[in-house]
Amino acid sequence: DQQVKQNSPSLSVQEGRISILNCDYTNSMFDYFLWYKKYPAEGPTFLISISSIKDKNEDGRFTVFLNKSAKHLSLHIVPSQPGDSAVYFCAAPLTGGGNKLTFGTGTQLKVEL
């Protein structure tokens, strides 16, 4: 049963505009969230994270927002660049200890010129 859900399999935006990628979760015990980016034929790479004690975390063009009451987080990319075209996964640590992550199904972002 998917505890972290990305309901949009794909998103297309124009270069320079904002990209907003969404993620919903079902487990209210989750207290930390991460976003990973994946290019074709490569492994995922860590992008940005947020603790549940915050509602926003910013790193350059990337900002993650967390709405705990709605069990929703979003990744904003401003401005979007063609090099941002990739699959984006949100993830959360599985409860019960250990460093195990559960991932969403991913959103393919395409930034068009």
Added chain:
Amino acid sequence: NAGVTQTPKFQVLKTGQSMTLQCAQDMNHNSMYWYRQDPGMGLRLIYYSASEGTTDKGEVPNGYNVSRLNKREFSLRLESAAPSQTSVYFCASSLNRGRQALTQYFGPGTRLTVL
């Protein structure tokens, strides 16, 4: 530093054949992981190892075995491959310290096809 390396990059097996996927990291990380990625399913954890000599099951361990050979190496074995194991396999590693452990570093993947 090479980071996380995986061999082979591609493999085609027949049903019932066995094979071992190799993974090594040179970042002195304690924890290592094996994931599979399937279309529409995201990344799913198969096994992980918090330290040398320990392994634990993830979300989808059936049909797989693992060996944490030493701190650097973590292998994944398919004893009798099935078409349902056709997937892209990723190895990852991380530190063990608190939230840093959740920043995992991934290898480039092995694309496995079972006919």
